[in-house]
Amino acid sequence: MRELPAGRDAMLLDFSGDPHPSIATLKTHSVLKSAMAAGSLPRVLDVVPAAETVLVQAEPGRGLDELSIRRALRRVDLTEGTTATSASVEPIAIPVRYTGIDLDEVAETCAMTVSEVIGAHTQTLWRVQFIGFAPGFGYLVPQQSSTATTLTALPRREQSRPRVPAGSVAVAAGYSAVYPRESPGGWWLLGSTDIALWDNNSERPALLTPGAVVRFTDVRADT
Template structure:
């Protein structure tokens, strides 16, 4: 195999021609990966995989309009965003851009806030690096300046992509993320 790319509902497996990779071989690799995966919790129910904590200043350009579209107050939107543990479902769009979904078993009243929130009607040609955003049940942090059509809730100083670091991306598929109010971290 030359590469494996996890997506929202599929997995792309690339192989060099002539390597003899077939469906049975892919199934064996997936089975072995699942068998060796780190469990989400120990026998007592406490989390084994710690979450990446991302401090956020919730002052985004779309905070009020996103709350209105979700049918709640800005305080409720921020509370839902910070009280969920998010999981990187897959990476894409730009280097270091993780598509985060609420962790399995999350409080349905919190996840509902984001499930009905579509993308913005118009995309922005320039979203600043570090912008924390939501759309269509996902959350994300823009790792660098780029176009984007998600609702901007706030901004973080956490650098998610550094091409000189090893690994260059802070996030990876399966990573757990917690957003916290920046003022709670500082003071």
């Protein structure tokens, strides 16, 4: 882990050189959020995870107590390649109609049948690595090794679409995701869901949060 200054009131924890950067990032985020809830990081305003980094933001003008952050991180083994909470987290089920316009092309590119693509996507437990791009848009990575490795190896599409419908379920560049609202996008579209990823009127607007576990289910298999 590298500690990088981000102004007087923030610090960026960089795990890109760690053996398991995504795991270390999630563990760090979880530990620091717990420390905030326990009151041991009184100056910290927010902890924001990304793909391989965690931003620790203090209240403006108060400065960052770096020693308290280091103390909190002593409680976690960042070298262990599993998350302590993953096994105990109840997966969020997202039912999907696998009728995406890219499904056949994804199958052909991955040298799989359409059924194998759907199976790889639904048989994998996905973990929310971070939230970005749009409110409620969770970047999902496979839990440890999985049959979805071939899918996540797909790069982004060469040309993005100006409009991707809300609820579109997609894969690209090592991740899977659900588009919470209509927006441009360059991912491969496997299907769609009616689940709301973001609700402005809810006390907790985002369905997905970093560290949450997701399981996609095939709607047709349930009928």
